[in-house]
Amino acid sequence: MHLHEAVLAGSPAGIGVLCAGAVGTAVGTAIGLRKMDNEHVPCVAVVTSAFFVISSIHVPAGVTSVHLVLTGLVGLLLGWTAFPALLIALMLQALLLGHGGVLALGINTLVMATPAVVCHHVFRRSVCCGHDKVAGLAGVVGGATGVLGAAFLMATALWLSGEAFTVPAVAILVSHLGVALVEGLVTGGAVVFLRRVRPDVLERPFLFAALSTEC
């Protein structure tokens, strides 16, 4: 799900998309850094490392290939802190692995971090509620939503840069359905596991002042 800078930098519209992505990522990263305290940094670092490794998993999907991103799980655990976390991970992927490119770092981060923050707002209460089944289901839906949201934003970015929208968007979403299913299951399993082993991680209020654990 990495947009290569060569794809976007070839037209004025694409350059505009790159700039807009950079601005959006800068704003999100500033918000995320303000909400990240020292106690939370080890968790953020580990989640960032996991994203860096897991997003290298190659899953053939028809004529192309897709990879796991875990944006849903990252958003549920980190909230707005997902912006600096994904920014660092994607920067290292661009520098060390050559994925995406440095110029496209902003738009790639925005594409992946925005669904993560949305998942945090929408599914966090359900994940923290007192019923394991409800929390697990919320984790599954949140994980799938994160991937499909990122795929939709990627199609939108390509459309804004001058490419056609309908056919590529459908192709992108269809090719990511399998990944969304896998990610949903992984996220749901991770949520249930954390509820039993490390519940304080899910209880931690990242956005709301006092996030109640009651649904």
Added chain:
Amino acid sequence: MTGTGLEGPGSASWAKRAVDSAGEAGVPVARSRPPAWWRATLFIGCFWLISGCFVAVAGAHKVIVFATVQDQKIEGEVYYQGGSPARNATLTVEDAHGHVLSTVTLNDHGKFSYQPRSRQAHRLVADAGMGHQAAYVVPAAELPEDLPAPPSESSPNHDHAGGQDHAGAHGDAADHDHSTEHQHGSVTEPGGGGAVEAAGAGEADVKLPGGEIEALNQQIAAMRTDLQRWRTRLRWQDLLGGCGYILGIFGVWVLARRQRNEGGASTR
């Protein structure tokens, strides 16, 4: 905090100690947090256990295009990092001035073959869709010397002999009309006895039979392909290095914030 349904067996002992100590001091009961090192160790162990199961087949979808000159043709392949071919990717051949010479859609093997018309740098741009793009430049020095000089920029070579051909076995993007016979002072005669003659000053031409030259070219091309695949494959070192950088960046962040907080507290 009771009735949350989130308390696990791991937190019971810590919660009990917190309750006991708080109760003795007469303060409201608060649930103590486990040590940071334990939380970090558990997280690292869980995520690495899951990630390690997949790293063996790790290979992101970075698109790679690579080509060599063989038998006076540019032959190459487009594949994803990990080795899987980029099926149905679009390959565009551009000349040194950026003019499109030919375009072809690759088949399931991701391989292509292009007959150059002039001795100039050819830029190969592969587009696998969904924002995946890669480029490779075949320098003019690798092309046969008997090819004509490139046309001037005012008359771009828009010879679309290959057109929008869909790939066959090798994704040919141009016709094969080229002569294998060429007159050059430093090239040996085909079928010769393999005698080596001293080349002119500044040149390094080695006179070998034509068949041996082709065999050498094929072996060199195969070696270059293997080298390119080795260079672009995903390795454990890259992933470990990236994780190390991540942990280091966040560690420096914590250190800087702590020093800033301590500096602010000392000035009060």
